[in-house]
Amino acid sequence: MAKQFNIYKGLQKPLIYKGFQGKFIGWGIASLVLSLIAGGVVGSLTSMALGGLVCIGGLVGGLFFTAQQQKKGLHFKTRHRGVFQFRTDFKKLRNGTKKENGV
Structure with a gap:
């Protein structure tokens, strides 16, 4: 008989550290590392x-940019504003249904 193990349900939530979630934790770390390298080279x-x-300046700017991007959501989404109308070509629709029905 196969063993059964409990599933940890907490893994379905994004990782959160100091207010940053998911991939934005990496973005914050990257801005920290890049600003330290740039500051060291310039220094x-x-x-x-x-x-x-x-x-x-690089650290503050990078963390500010990361916080602004996080407000948009965890995934890049195209947000269209306005009203869209889609035309339907009834001739193509009618011809397509005849072929499907076998008429």
Whole structure:
């Protein structure tokens, strides 16, 4: 007889950390890492003060962008605004139904 195991139902919810959900956690980490690298490069080439400003500015900008994208939802959706009318070509519809019915 096969063993039966309980299913953990909590896996159906998106992962949430510090207000970021799902894929946006990765976006936040990526903005942190990229701003640290950019700040380090700018700091080594020019001055540490400018590198620190680049690091802080990149981090704040990246997290702000991530928060704005998260408000749109977890998945990219095309949101059309307006009223759409679809035309139906009755000639094609009538010809298609005759072939299907065998008439």
